[in-house]
Amino acid sequence: MDKELSRGAAESVRLHLLKCANCSAALKQMEGNSAALANLADEEVPEEFYRGLDEKLDGASLPVVKWLGQFLTFRNGAALVSGVLIGLVAGGVIFRAGTPGTEKFSVTKVVIHAGEMAKAGLKIEQMRRKYDAAAVAETGGSAQSNSPGIMPKRYVVVLNPNRMDMFMDDLKSVGAVRNVSPYGMKAGYSSGVNSARIEFELEEETQPAGNHADGAVPGGK
Amino acid sequence: MEEKKQDILEEASANYEKGLVSKVKRSKDREAFHALVKLHSGLAYSAAFRILGSREDALEAAQDAFVKAFNKIRQYRGEVPFKYWLRKITVNTSLNRLRSRKSDCLSNAGEILDDVSQDKRKLTAGPDEILEAAERDRQVRNALMRLDDPFRVIMVLRDIEGYKYEEIASMTGISIGTVKSRLSRGRQELRQMLTGNAPGVKEYEL
Numbered sequence: 001m002d003k004e005l006s007r008g009a010a011e012s013v014r015l016h017l018l019k020c021a022n023c024s025a026a027l028k029q030m031e032g033n034s035a036a037l038a039n040l041a042d043e044e045v046p047e048e049f050y051r052g053l054d055e056k057l058d059g060a061s062l063p064v065v066k067w068l069g070q071f072l073t074f075r076n077g078a079a080l081v082s083g084v085l086i087g088l089v090a091g092g093v094i095f096r097a098g099t100p101g102t103e104k105f106s107v108t109k110v111v112i113h114a115g116e117m118a119k120a121g122l123k124i125e126q127m128r129r130k131y132d133a134a135a136v137a138e139t140g141g142s143a144q145s146n147s148p149g150i151m152p153k154r155y156v157v158v159l160n161p162n163r164m165d166m167f168m169d170d171l172k173s174v175g176a177v178r179n180v181s182p183y184g185m186k187a188g189y190s191s192g193v194n195s196a197r198i199e200f201e202l203e204e205e206t207q208p209a210g211n212h213a214d215g216a217v218p219g220g221k
Numbered sequence: 222m223e224e225k226k227q228d229i230l231e232e233a234s235a236n237y238e239k240g241l242v243s244k245v246k247r248s249k250d251r252e253a254f255h256a257l258v259k260l261h262s263g264l265a266y267s268a269a270f271r272i273l274g275s276r277e278d279a280l281e282a283a284q285d286a287f288v289k290a291f292n293k294i295r296q297y298r299g300e301v302p303f304k305y306w307l308r309k310i311t312v313n314t315s316l317n318r319l320r321s322r323k324s325d326c327l328s329n330a331g332e333i334l335d336d337v338s339q340d341k342r343k344l345t346a347g348p349d350e351i352l353e354a355a356e357r358d359r360q361v362r363n364a365l366m367r368l369d370d371p372f373r374v375i376m377v378l379r380d381i382e383g384y385k386y387e388e389i390a391s392m393t394g395i396s397i398g399t400v401k402s403r404l405s406r407g408r409q410e411l412r413q414m415l416t417g418n419a420p421g422v423k424e425y426e427l
Contacts, residue, residue, distance in 0.1 A: 001408075002379070002386075002404075004386070004401075026412065029412050029415075029416070030408045030409075030411075030412055033361055033380075033408065033411055033412060033415065034380045034408070036357060036358050036361040037361060037362075037365065037376065037380040037381050038380055038381060038383070039358075040267075040358060040361070040362055040381060041358075042263030042264060042266070042267045043263065043266055043267040043270050043271075043279075044263075045262045045263055045266045045283075046276070046280060048280065049262060049266060049280055049283065049284065050258070050262075052280065052281075052284050053258065053284045053287055053288070056284050056285070056287075056288045057251070057254075057287075057288060057291060166247075169244065169247055169248035169250060170247075170248055172248050172249075172250060172251075173247075173248040173249050173250075
């Protein structure tokens with residue numbers, strides 16, 4: 001059945017099957033069963049499968065949060081809070097590098113999980129390097145020394161409009177970004193523009209009352 | 222003409238899937254991943270259910286397999302279609318779950334077919350019933366799920382999932398010889414169940 005017999009063995013089985021009706025029929029039956037098994041239709045997937053999967057995928061980000069948690073000492077936490085405050089005041093300065101005449105896009109809020117601001121800061125720093133060469137030149141040392149604990153809340157990124165989709169994908173991968181409105185951001189998009197300026201704000205997701213005493217990321221979609 | 226249409230459809234479908242995979246790889250795009258889940262949830266859930274023999278366990282195992290796939294998607298090199306990669310993860314996850322349920326479930330198997338209980342063997346109501354292909358498929362499926370774990374698992378991996386003996390031995394941690402003997406015994410047992418252990422052998426249209 002599985003074509004695993006040697007040529008000699010297969011030949012002797014074949015000769016036996018010619019003479020033995022019972023074995024021949026048994027083989028035919030087993031082959032039929034195997035064929036039926038191979039063609040079995042998929043089982044119906046229960047609806048709770050998808051709900052449970054979403055919860056597990058949300059929960060899968062927990063180890064990262066825990067890993068980050070070890071760096072969140074009181075001192076680091078204070079630095080982070082100060083950084084956010086400085087960022088609010090300085091809003092948009094570090095990354096502001098808009099070239100005059102470039103297309104301006106509507107400001108879109110990027111909501112991230114509470115407690116993930118530091119992670120988002122790191123990722124956005126990587127994105128800035130990837131897309132925003134002008135900002136590096138203009139902001140110089142201040143951007144380079146931008147630590148995860150000191151980061152602005154409002155960002156302006158300059159990029160080639162052709163890279164918009166890639167940028168959106170990267171933006172979605174920032175921390176645990178939940179809400180990016182690509183259509184809102186694309187509203188000002190027009191072909192033929194050499195560079196585009198995108199402004200967006202980070203907004204920390206507020207935790208529901210009495211939730212997550214253990215610091216876990218809010219679950220569900 | 223139909224064949225060409227089919228080829229075009231398959232290519233479009235493969236490209237669509239590649240696009241989804243690349244989005245997930247690039248930015249862990251959840252929407253793209255959900256689309257992949259929708260495409261392959263049936264495959265994963267079915268494999269898990271047939272290996273584990275329980276819907277609750279299958280649900281958990283298939284979900285875990287997708288979570289692993291999501292977390293390890295950058296390890297997927299695209300050398301085989303995504304569904305084969307996912308299937309391997311699902312099978313391994315299910316086997317681990319089976320082992321955790323009962324550690325020796327794959328290593329120990331009843332060696333004598335005569336131990337098969339009579340109620341397992343008498344699955345068919347009559348010869349006419351099994352002439353209907355759909356009914357026969359249902360019976361084959363039910364018979365499969367009545368096999369003991371060690372036999373069912375090997376049959377699922379070989380006859381449904383199409384793995385080679387060597388791959389099955391590696392996945393289950395048993396020898397190739399044992400894989401072959403369990404496969405043979407599983408097939409015999411299945412046949413006995415489907416024929417009500419009749420001394421002669423009925424023939425029927427496939």
